[in-house]
Amino acid sequence: MKVIFLYVTCKDRDEALSLGKLLVQERLVACANIVDNMDSIYWWNGEVQMEREAILIMKSRQDLFPQIKDKINSVHSYDTPCIVAMPIDYISETYLSWLIKETKILKQIPLL
Numbered sequence: 001m002k003v004i005f006l007y008v009t010c011k012d013r014d015e016a017l018s019l020g021k022l023l024v025q026e027r028l029v030a031c032a033n034i035v036d037n038m039d040s041i042y043w044w045n046g047e048v049q050m051e052r053e054a055i056l057i058m059k060s061r062q063d064l065f066p067q068i069k070d071k072i073n074s075v076h077s078y079d080t081p082c083i084v085a086m087p088i089d090y091i092s093e094t095y096l097s098w099l100i101k102e103t104k105i106l107k108q109i110p111l112l
Contacts, residue, residue: 001100002062004085009040009053011077016054019075027104028068029058061103062087 006029010016013036020032035055042049060068065085072083091099 001096003088003091003096003099004060004062004065005088006056006058006060006068007082007084007086008056008058008072008076009038009078009082010056011051011053012036013054015077016056019072020056020058022075023058023068023071026071027102028064028071029060030099030102031059033057059088059099061100064103 008016008019010019013034016034016036020029020034023029024032033056035057038053038055040049040051040053058068062085068085069083072081
């Protein structure tokens with residue numbers, strides 16, 4: 001089973017906490033970590049912006065990414081949230097077992 005490392009930026013710690021808790025409760029991610037007070041510099045609407053943000057780091061299964069992305073887009077305060085998923089090539093067997101156990105298994109669609 002393939003697993004992913006997710007990187008999402010949020011407007012502040014409260015939004016990161018709320019989003020992380022929601023995704024863990026819905027078993028879309030096994031774990032969420034928050035790094036607060038990150039300085040971000042980026043282009044938006046033709047101008048360079050500088051803001052304080054919070055980073056939300058999560059671990060999950062690759063097959064859940066479409067649901068994770070849709071959930072984040074439905075509740076995030078940004079018009080264009082940063083949602084990045086990277087494959088995890090190396091992971092301890094015990095952590096992988098825990099991650100799989102703590103994320104929901106999608107219902108199998110019967111083949112016709």
